[in-house]
Amino acid sequence: MAETNTTSSQWSAILDKLVWAFVIPLIVGIIQVILEYAVVQPASKSMARTSLTINAVLIVSLILCSISTLSIWIKRKRHVRERFALFATMTVALIMMVTIVSTYSGMFPWLLAQPLSQWYSGTEILSPVAETIHYVFLWTIVFVGISWLRTKYIDWTDHGGRESFQEHERKEHSQRPNMLVDAYAELARILNRLEPFSFYVDVDSASENALPSGVIESLAWKDQARDLVSLSSPSYTFSERTDWHDARGCWIGTNIHSNGLVLINPIQYMPHESEVDEVINYGGSIAAARNTILDEVFLALKALQGSPNLAREYSPIRVHIYTEQSLLERIVNFADYRDYINRRIMEVKLPESHLTIEDVYVRPYGQVLGSTNQDCDIENYLRAWLEEHSRQHVALLGTYGQGKSTTALMLTYKLLNEHPTLPPRVPLLIELRGRNVLNLEPEAILGQWAARYGLNGKALMRLHEAGRLLLIFEGFDEMAQLSNLEMRRSYFKALWEFARY
Structure with missing residues (x-):
């Protein structure tokens, strides 16, 4: 390998x-x-x-x-x-x-x-x-x-x-x-x-570790909240070593533009008004001791869904309340990526034709390995797989020209446009043709993809850790030096790293 x-x-x-x-x-x-x-x-x-x-x-x-x-x-x-x-x-x-x-x-x-x-x-x-x-x-x-x-x-x-x-x-x-x-x-x-x-x-010496074993534990919510808020604006800075205040369970960092303090209160559920007051008063006392002001407060809710609101204003302090979902939506903007996929489906003409993929696309059917049913709706199968909570990958196999790439592209297009903001699982269509990913960690692969659309690679990694990405690796059979068995297994091992998060 x-x-x-x-x-x-x-x-x-x-x-x-x-x-x-x-x-x-x-x-x-x-x-x-x-x-x-x-x-x-x-x-x-x-x-x-x-x-x-x-x-x-x-x-x-x-x-x-x-x-x-x-x-x-x-x-x-x-x-x-x-x-x-x-x-x-x-x-x-x-x-x-x-x-x-x-x-x-x-x-x-x-x-x-x-x-x-x-x-x-x-x-x-x-x-x-x-x-x-x-x-x-x-x-x-x-x-x-x-x-x-x-x-x-x-x-x-x-x-x-x-x-x-x-x-x-x-x-x-x-x-x-x-x-x-x-x-x-x-x-x-x-x-x-x-x-x-x-x-x-040597393949034999590496066979026992051919695929990664074990799961990489995700960060605690307090660390996730800090990262998500930091990624939402380059103005916020938090020291992992010194800015955590265990007595009040909050982060107190700095807004480098206003020089005011920024407080993050990572909690599980919607707090009572008195609890909000206590956190704000604590942040205000720290600001006074540092001869500055408390500029912003983020209430980061882990387990709450929807769009919660505060009972009253806390002017001049800006108090924001975010759920994990809204924080994730805040750190990325897939508008350019969505436009690119839409153009490929609706505007780009097929070779030697005036038609687009949207004009000629036919819903594909196939067979699941080990099953006798040869009329399996591929799109329905993939959507059902998305609802599972396993760490299994799905490989779409077929000979040249059978429509594997078109199926992946159309699935990406549909999932992106079914939700006005952030889909439950954002499909990332990552081209592998001619590439060698052996020396790349998952963060590097996502970072390279993100740069193309002006996105933050770290933000994508946080989405992936939260289970919010659908990674579609397109063109695996056309990667560099794929003809050798050891190289193929090496590529599988590199890509399987994504399943550990």
Whole structure:
């Protein structure tokens, strides 16, 4: 099964940028230096100076590349073999270049102190006297260094390094790891600005955890109320650590625009007038102690339905009374999303036609797996499923062109337009075609969808936790890299996370 670690992906993206910005220009620069000093410069130039310059540039490059390679090895649980292969290959290439120049010129890395001091003082640069032991020592270091890199590459996964999905597919075809091939694959990926290679996890070792188990407990009502009020306006700020007043069971935050205090009283049922007075008086005393005013009071009712009203006014303090339903409706506005769905149904013409989906739509029928009834009304079945309180998903299966996408779109359209404000379950039509969701948490998937319609991803997550969303994942069969069994199971696991709320 493939998975992508979010933190690793971020570091890989940073390394990609570093390679693009520094390593590749560095290699080009090295080639230019070699051509400049070894070919273009007049022959009258000092050969020792040329050798010193080339060797110094190569040694600095080798040190930087070696540090990068060592860093990838140390953090091998965050990287795939292909990345190590690229930097190891670059390190080997630089080792060989330093070896050739040192052997030819006699300027070994540990003998450069004297020529560098001569270059700095402006005196004639003389090649140091190289003895046989220097050549033996250099080639011993080269042999040990290259052997170490090759050994670590071959034993990459044995030492805890990550295996990419692409490498696993090559193994299935009995292809052994090849450092040059892997280095080229990683370099091509970087040059083409492609996503980092996905990690592979063995199906057998992950089968017991193929789907998430357990339910993520929702927040207590006092925390939900705070979040819902905060999401309703960016002016309200509440500190989770210091703004809860347990003595009165309320939050006291700040309106950053008016500098007045904002009080939230999260309660279950409609309070008596005396209880409202007590809360307001408490908030007023806190405001007086802070030399400010109590600006707004929110009475957040968890268990009450309908539109309750206060018995009297509390001017100049603005007192609001909201139920959970009205708070949820306050934090999101699906007008743009509803308009988009309506246009797709009523205005957008079908390919090579003057008709719309509304003109040609026929109510679909199908068969429930395990049932002999082949005339099941799909829309009625889905509506009945919506009334259930289980955490089961429903998969709408069918061959290409049978109308799965149209059915999902029409169901979305009907549910959105059956209620003037917020439906009991708001249908979110989320396109999956060509996407990879392995490294995305539910919050990230909803956040990306919300951005398209100018909505707040956190607000959508609160709706989801409250059981107010119907998530319709459209185009699952057209997601990226879906042909592999492990990848399909990985996608199922990622999407099944939504059922835990």
